[in-house]
Amino acid sequence: MDQGMVSNLIVENWKVGLRLKKAEVKLDHLVTSEGIAGLVKKFMDLEDEEKKEMRRIAREVKKICYGAIAVGGSSETINAFIRSISQGHEH
Known part of the structure; x- marks a missing residue:
């Protein structure tokens, strides 16, 4: 889908x-x-300029993803939010 x-x-x-x-x-x-x-x-094709740019962008995406899953990264915030909802905490 x-x-x-x-x-x-x-x-x-x-x-x-x-x-x-x-x-x-x-x-x-x-x-x-x-x-x-x-x-x-x-x-x-290591010489193709378009593929060089693709690899450069892929390295940037990789860096962003590693930052998200690192200690203090955005994935911790999302996981905490999900845990809070699933445990039924009221505010």
């Missing part, structure tokens, strides 16, 4: 992914091994 939205985030918004072309997808939206191999080769 959410694959389209997640795909758009990764490819269009975050710019850290590639989308398979229609020709690389077979019956009923199944991805071919050739399609996957082609994308992997594109990602592995």
